Each structure stands twice: as C-alpha cells, then as structure tokens.
Amino acid sequence: IFEISKISLIIVSKDFALPSIIEAYFLLDWSIFSVFVKISEKPIIELSGVLISWLIFAKNVDFTLSEFWAFKSASFKDKFASICKSDEKVVYLTFDDGPTSKVTPKILDVLEKENVKATFFVVGKHVKEHPEIVKRAYEEGHFIANHGYSHNNSLLYKSEESFRNEILNTDEEISKAIGVSNYCSHVFRFPNGFASPDYKYKKKNIVNILAEINYVYVDWNCLNKDSEHKYSNYQLLNNLKKSAKGKGTLVVLMHDTGDVNKTYDILQDSIEYLKSQGYIFKNFYELFTEAL
Numbered sequence: 001i002f003e004i005s006k007i008s009l010i011i012v013s014k015d016f017a018l019p020s021i022i023e024a025y026f027l028l029d030w031s032i033f034s035v036f037v038k039i040s041e042k043p044i045i046e047l048s049g050v051l052i053s054w055l056i057f058a059k060n061v062d063f064t065l066s067e068f069w070a071f072k073s074a075s076f077k078d079k080f081a082s083i084c085k086s087d088e089k090v091v092y093l094t095f096d097d098g099p100t101s102k103v104t105p106k107i108l109d110v111l112e113k114e115n116v117k118a119t120f121f122v123v124g125k126h127v128k129e130h131p132e133i134v135k136r137a138y139e140e141g142h143f144i145a146n147h148g149y150s151h152n153n154s155l156l157y158k159s160e161e162s163f164r165n166e167i168l169n170t171d172e173e174i175s176k177a178i179g180v181s182n183y184c185s186h187v188f189r190f191p192n193g194f195a196s197p198d199y200k201y202k203k204k205n206i207v208n209i210l211a212e213i214n215y216v217y218v219d220w221n222c223l224n225k226d227s228e229h230k231y232s233n234y235q236l237l238n239n240l241k242k243s244a245k246g247k248g249t250l251v252v253l254m255h256d257t258g259d260v261n262k263t264y265d266i267l268q269d270s271i272e273y274l275k276s277q278g279y280i281f282k283n284f285y286e287l288f289t290e291a292l
Contacts, residue, residue: 005176068155076186077216079287084221087248091279092287093271095116095263096147096189097227098256099126099133104231106264108137114271115143118257119282121189124149124170131177143284145187146170146215153191156200163209186215187284193219220253224270226261233266240270250279 083092093111098104099122111118120137122144127134138144148156148166156166167188175183188210192198194217210217224240225231231239244250254263271281 003122010017030132077211078261080216080218082240083218083249083287084247084251086248089277089279090249091274091281092147092249092283093254093281094121094189094251095119095254095256097123097126097151099137101130103258103262103264104130104133104256106126106189107267108133110138110267110271111142112140114268115287116271116281117143118281119143119145119187119283121145121147122150122170122174123147124166124173125151127170127173127177131173134174134177135179141283143185143187144174144175144178144183145185145189145284147189148191149173153199153235157199157206159261160206160209163206164213167210167215169250182233185284186288188215188217189219190217195219213216218250218251219246222250224255224263224266226259226263227259229254232258233269236261236263236266237269237273239273241273243277244274246278250274 024251067092077202091118095104095118096106098120104120107118122134134144147170150166150255152157156163167204171182171184174185176182190193190196190203194203194207207217222240222243224243226236240252244252254267258264274281
C-alpha cells in the first residue's frame with residue numbers, strides 16, 4: 001500500500017507478481033497520471049492517462065485507507081469466505097506458526113525449486129527472532145499473513161484490546177522485517193482455526209474486531225496433520241491425499257515449525273502429487289487481485 005496525497009492505492013496486476021515490484025511511483029493530478037512500475041530497478045511499464053478500472057477517483061476528493069477498505073471490504077470478505085467452496089482446482093499452500101531457523105528456510109528451498117508461491121501465517125514473536133527469514137520469504141514472492149503475536153490463546157482472548165494488539169504488533173514486526181512501512185496483510189488466521197471449538201464463544205464475540213482493523217480471517221479445508229502426531233512421510237502424504245479427495249479448491253494447512261514432523265521432507269512429493277491431480281498453485285496475492 002502506497003500513501004500519496006491521502007490516496008491509498010493497492011497495486012495489483014495479473015501481469016506482475018506483487019512481491020517482485022520493488023518500487024511504484026505515482027504522479028497524479030486528477031486528470032492524467034502515470035504509473036511507473038520498476039522491477040529490478042528497470043521500468044517495465046508506463047500507463048499514462050489511463051484510469052485503473054478498479055479505482056474510483058473524483059476531482060478534489062480525498063480517499064483514506066479506511067474509506068478505500070469500506071469500498072472493497074465486502075468483496076474481500078466474500079472472496080475469502082467462499083474460497084473453499086469453489087470447484088476450481090487451485091491449491092493455496094499455507095504454513096503456520098513460523099518462522100523457525102531450522103525449518104522455514106528448507107520449506108522456502110523446496111518452494112523455490114518447485115516454483116510455487118505459498119502463504120506464511122507468521123507469529124509476531126518469531127518474526128522478531130528471525131526477521132531475515134521473513135524478508136527472504138517476502139522477497140521470493142510469498143504472502144506474509146498474520147497469526148497473532150504470541151500464539152497463546154489466553155493472551156489473545158484476554159480482552160478486545162489484547163486481541164487487537166496481538167495482530168497490530170505482529171504487523172509491526174513484519175514491517176520491520178521486510179522494510180515496508182505500515183505493512184498490513186489484511187488476512188488473519190486464528191491459532192487452531194476459527195472453526196475449532198476452543199474459545200468458540202470468545203472468538204464469535206471478538207471477530208468483529210477484525211473488520212475494525214481491516215482484516216478478514218481464513219481457515220483451511222485440507223491438511224496433512226503434520227502438527228498432530230508423529231507420522232512417516234508416507235503417512236503424511238496419505239493424510240494429504242485423503243483430505244484433498246473430492247475437493248476443488250484447497251487451502252492446505254501445514255506448519256514450518258518442525259515440532260512434530262519434518263514437513264519439508266514430504267513437501268516436494270506433496271506438490272508433485274497435487275500437480276499430477278491437475279491442481280495449479282496460487283497464493284493470497286492472487287485472491288486480492290480477483291477481489292478487485
């Protein structure tokens with residue numbers, strides 16, 4: 001998000017991977033504007049006198065970030081709410097609870113080898129411990145989403161203020177790690193998932209806080225159970241196959257902690273299996289594009 005003259009713009013394009021965009025400059029005088037997108041320090045596109053279809057401008061009217069979000073929030077919310085209901089064979093790989101120095105880099109190595117972009121739901125305190133890993137993930141095109149600061153439910157649900165701070169403090173650590181001011185992923189995953197019976201009543205009462213801070217939440221509909229029990233690699237892959245059976249779009253839950261299983265050891269086989277079943281891989285950047 002780039003703030004120019006009180007106008008909040010989110011750059012999305014199906015032609016460019018968002019994380020590859022190094023700089024974007026806006027020259028705007030309400031009637032003619034140019035957008036210079038620089039990738040690897042080389043301008044590759046210039047749009048002049050063109051009104052981007054999904055942005056609405058009115059002369060002498062300022063749009064704040066909150067107003068822009070109000071304009072598009074319903075679209076974002078609907079998109080994420082319906083993600084698991086689609087028949088389209090798309091996979092969104094998601095990794096929770098990191099980053100960790102022992103596992104996350106190995107996950108990133110496999111993803112790079114397979115040319116797959118994923119989404120990482122990071123824990124704020126771990127981002128503070130390993131900012132260089134988050135920076136690498138971000139620069140390699142992965143979506144950095146919010147999983148709360150402590151991953152401690154008693155702290156997360158202590159109060160509305162505590163819930164809000166868990167998210168905002170994580171955003172702050174991500175901002176420092178990737179060098180992007182006021183970073184906000186707009187996507188949160190509840191520890192253990194919103195659908196989990198744990199703290200069910202408190203989650204239902206506190207979920208409106210997300211809308212207040214311009215967030216939506218997302219769970220998953222496919223998993224390999226890598227955080228539940230110790231499994232062999234064969235069992236982990238089989239768990240994934242069973243969980244994916246008969247489904248269209250998959251939001252796959254995995255973990256980059258290594259507490260129970262070494263997910264990176266089975267990741268390449270998992271990706272190859274899903275590809276063999278006709279799935280294509282996306283991350284949440286593309287959901288934002290589609291919502292807009």
